[in-house]
Amino acid sequence: MAELTPDRRNYYYLIEAERTGIHKPILAALYRVHRAPILQDDETGLGVSADENIDRDRLDTFPEQVQYAANLIRILTDDLVTQKWQNEDLWNSTKGRYSDRLVEVIAGGYLPQLGEGFMGQLLPCDGDRLLQAYENDIATDYEGRYIPQNLANLDRQLLALIERISEYYSGLSHQREALLAAVRIWRRLDTVDAAIASLARDEKVPATQLQDDRLDVALKQFIQRLSPNYSGYPHQREALLRLTQYWRQLPTREDAIDSLEKATNPDPGLQVFDASLLNFVQRLPRYYEGKGSQRNAVTECFRLWRQIDSRGSALTALGIDPEILTASTASPETIKKVAVQLDRELLNFVRRIPGAYSENHQQREALIRMVQLWRGLKTRSAALASLIEDTKRLEKERADEKDKPTILLPDRPDRWTRHNIQLSATILPNGNFTWAEATKGGTRMPPDDATLNAMIRIANLAQQARDRIGRPFIVTSWYRPTHINRAVGGAKYSRHIVGDAIDFVCDNLTGNQLYWLLDPWWPGGLGRYLKYPNLCHIDGRNYRARWHY
Numbered sequence: 001m002a003e004l005t006p007d008r009r010n011y012y013y014l015i016e017a018e019r020t021g022i023h024k025p026i027l028a029a030l031y032r033v034h035r036a037p038i039l040q041d042d043e044t045g046l047g048v049s050a051d052e053n054i055d056r057d058r059l060d061t062f063p064e065q066v067q068y069a070a071n072l073i074r075i076l077t078d079d080l081v082t083q084k085w086q087n088e089d090l091w092n093s094t095k096g097r098y099s100d101r102l103v104e105v106i107a108g109g110y111l112p113q114l115g116e117g118f119m120g121q122l123l124p125c126d127g128d129r130l131l132q133a134y135e136n137d138i139a140t141d142y143e144g145r146y147i148p149q150n151l152a153n154l155d156r157q158l159l160a161l162i163e164r165i166s167e168y169y170s171g172l173s174h175q176r177e178a179l180l181a182a183v184r185i186w187r188r189l190d191t192v193d194a195a196i197a198s199l200a201r202d203e204k205v206p207a208t209q210l211q212d213d214r215l216d217v218a219l220k221q222f223i224q225r226l227s228p229n230y231s232g233y234p235h236q237r238e239a240l241l242r243l244t245q246y247w248r249q250l251p252t253r254e255d256a257i258d259s260l261e262k263a264t265n266p267d268p269g270l271q272v273f274d275a276s277l278l279n280f281v282q283r284l285p286r287y288y289e290g291k292g293s294q295r296n297a298v299t300e301c302f303r304l305w306r307q308i309d310s311r312g313s314a315l316t317a318l319g320i321d322p323e324i325l326t327a328s329t330a331s332p333e334t335i336k337k338v339a340v341q342l343d344r345e346l347l348n349f350v351r352r353i354p355g356a357y358s359e360n361h362q363q364r365e366a367l368i369r370m371v372q373l374w375r376g377l378k379t380r381s382a383a384l385a386s387l388i389e390d391t392k393r394l395e396k397e398r399a400d401e402k403d404k405p406t407i408l409l410p411d412r413p414d415r416w417t418r419h420n421i422q423l424s425a426t427i428l429p430n431g432n433f434t435w436a437e438a439t440k441g442g443t444r445m446p447p448d449d450a451t452l453n454a455m456i457r458i459a460n461l462a463q464q465a466r467d468r469i470g471r472p473f474i475v476t477s478w479y480r481p482t483h484i485n486r487a488v489g490g491a492k493y494s495r496h497i498v499g500d501a502i503d504f505v506c507d508n509l510t511g512n513q514l515y516w517l518l519d520p521w522w523p524g525g526l527g528r529y530l531k532y533p534n535l536c537h538i539d540g541r542n543y544r545a546r547w548h549y
Contacts, residue, residue: 003042004062004448005482007497012063014493016070018242021185021235022077023098024253025137026106030069032133033125039065041448047123048072059120063450072122074188076110077102077234087232096151096257097138098234103131144492145254148261155232158240160264163227165247166220168266170388171213173395173523174544178246179219181543185239186226249546251525252493270364274357276390277367278516281353284374288350290343294374298346301370305349305363318345354513394520418452421445427459432466437475438499444479446499454499455479458540461524462502465538469506469517476535477503495525500540511536519546 009031017024027046034047037059045065050058059068077090080102092099098106109124162182169175177192184195193207199218200207210218223243230236238253245256247266288294303314312322320342324330357363372383412429413420423436438455439445446452455478466473480488480496495501506514511528514536518526525545527537537549 005497007482007485007493009062009066010493011498012066016066017238019190020070020074021188021238021242022070022073023234023238025134025141026073026098026103027066027069028137029130029133030106030122030125031066032137033129034123036123047125048120049123050120068120069122072110072112072120073106074235075112076106076122078188079113080105081233091232091234091237093152093155093232094150096154097134100131103127103134106130141254145258146261147254147257151257154257154260155230155237157260157264158237158244159227159230161244161247161260161266162223162240165223165243165266168268169216169220170272171216172272172388172391173521174246174249176216176219177543178243179223181246182226182239182243183219183222185242186236188235246543249544251545251547270361270368271359273368273384273387273391274359274364275516275519276387276394277364277371278354278357278513279390279394279520280371280387281350281367282517284350285347288343288347290339293376295339295342295346297370297373298350299342300373301366302346302349304366304369305353307362315342318342318349320345354516355510357512357516391520397521416452416456418446418449427456428463431459431463432472433459433462433475438478440478444481444484446479447481451479451499454540458500458502458538461522461540462504462538465518465522468521469509469514471506471509473502473504473506475502475504477501495539495541501525501537502539503535503537505534505536510534 010028013024013027016022017027030046031044035044036047037045037049039045039062040060041062043062043065045059045062046069048059048065048068059065080090087093088099090099090102091097104127106122107125107127107130109122111121165179169179180192180195183199184190184192187195187198189195189198196210196215197207199215199222200210202222203210203214203218205214226236226240230240241253241256244250244260245253247268248256248259250256250259284298288298299311299314299318302308302318303311306314306317308314308317315322315325320338324334324338353367368380368383368387371377371387372380375383375386377383377386412422412425416427421435421439423434423439423442425435427433427435427438436442438459446455458478462473477488477496478501479499480490480494482497485494485497490496496503505511509517511532511534515526515528518536518538522538523544524541525537525539525547527545527547527549529535529537529549531549
């Protein structure tokens with residue numbers, strides 16, 4: 001197997017840093033300085049060596065080296081806290097990185113005490129080289145971004161955000177994921193299930209009983225306790241940064257830092273209702289019966305959408321003479337004929353909304369008002385509350401969907417490997433996506449098993465998306481090797497280089513329409529392109545991220 005590219009290595013660093021709550025660049029620095037031991041996958045390691053408590057084979061691939069290095073850094077910092085190291089001993093707030101003193105300790109090597117699990121040991125290295133490599137990787141992460149040079153205010157910004165989180169928590173899936181990520185990293189746990197189990201212990205109930213509303217209450221109580229217990233330790237800061245990233249659905253930790261510099265208010269804004277609003281609009285024609293209340297709701301939406309000052313002027317803009325509807329001399333047949341014409345124009349307007357929606361304030365308010373009137377709600381707040389429930393319903397539809405039965409064709413292998421890929425075959429049994437689409441006709445074959453598995457994983461998710469939308473996906477880009485990603489102007493840490501990202505179009509649907517159809521339930525990254533209005537991006541990262549290109 002060929003040596004991994006820097007971007008591929010960085011992918012593993014990001015995964016393990018997120019899991020353990022450590023600062024990712026220290027992993028890149030350990031690799032740069034150690035380049036040992038020699039591994040079975042033709043790579044070199046991060047200086048993690050087996051001891052008598054661990055099997056050498058468990059450290060013999062690059063992903064395992066990164067995993068164990070991250071574990072060791074986490075245990076080391078825990079040990080130093082136990083030894084009464086303070087925040088400032090571990091973290092340089094001004095530079096936004098580990099302190100020189102901590103880096104020096106890491107460079108000295110580390111062997112955990114007995115009883116701390118099969119962790120191996122971190123070998124010593126040159127401290128000056130490690131610090132330089134550490135600073136270089138931080139600079140690489142910040143390259144091309146606006147990140148303040150002085151991060152001394154970061155803790156204050158993080159605390160300002162979390163102190164008001166409970167006010168805006170609605171129990172939406174990405175909000176719950178944000179709070180669970182904070183619990184997991186704060187408590188030094190590896191999985192979400194372990195985080196839920198820890199909250200269950202707090203509540204003195206079985207973990208199976210801590211679901212939905214009860215889990216939300218436990219999460220809010222946990223978050224409310226963080227500010228008075230915040231000591232500025234690195235893992236605590238990482239917990240709050242991940243909470244910020246997931247809450248705001250941002251692609252990276254650095255984007256979270258940037259966003260905090262601009263605003264610390266956790267209010268998600270009215271855009272959180274966009275997916276539900278668009279879903280309501282697209283379902284409306286099926287339930288429109290020409291009732292007076294329905295006609296009034298859509299007419300009022302049209303008036304606000306077009307910024308027309310009166311209902312009469314709105315009717316005129318729809319091609320209706322308003323005087324006919326109010327004239328005492330008009331016959332029932334005439335009024336009925338005009339009403340039919342009005343209904344037709346209103347439905348035509350509704351059908352154009354998904355393609356015309358540009359997410360501005362006036363359009364959003366017009367749709368919210370239509371929901372309020374259509375549902376007979378007394379206040380705007382009640383309409384917003386109903387939209388939150390709509391969003392939860394849309395998320396639950398995803399969770400409740402049953403997998404279709406699969407029929408394995410006799411000529412398909414039991415398991416895909418890099419050596420048995422059939423370009424004409426679908427990746428999933430009875431699926432729609434082929435290996436030809438994933439590999440650009442066989443010109444971009446997966447270089448390793450991790451990429452292969454990522455391509456299969458996103459094929460599974462993309463199949464759910466295709467089934468939900470009910471139209472074929474025309475794939476424009478799937479797996480991209482690093483050099484191709486760079487040549488086409490892809491993001492530095494694009495998921496395409498990992499293999500679990502797809503750019504695609506659908507006939508007769510814009511990128512915005514695809515975005516809003518997928519947004520309520522898509523669990524990973526979802527993006528759209530201003531320059532290419534019909535293109536949509538999905539990826540299989542393990543948290544929600546949303547953006548425009």
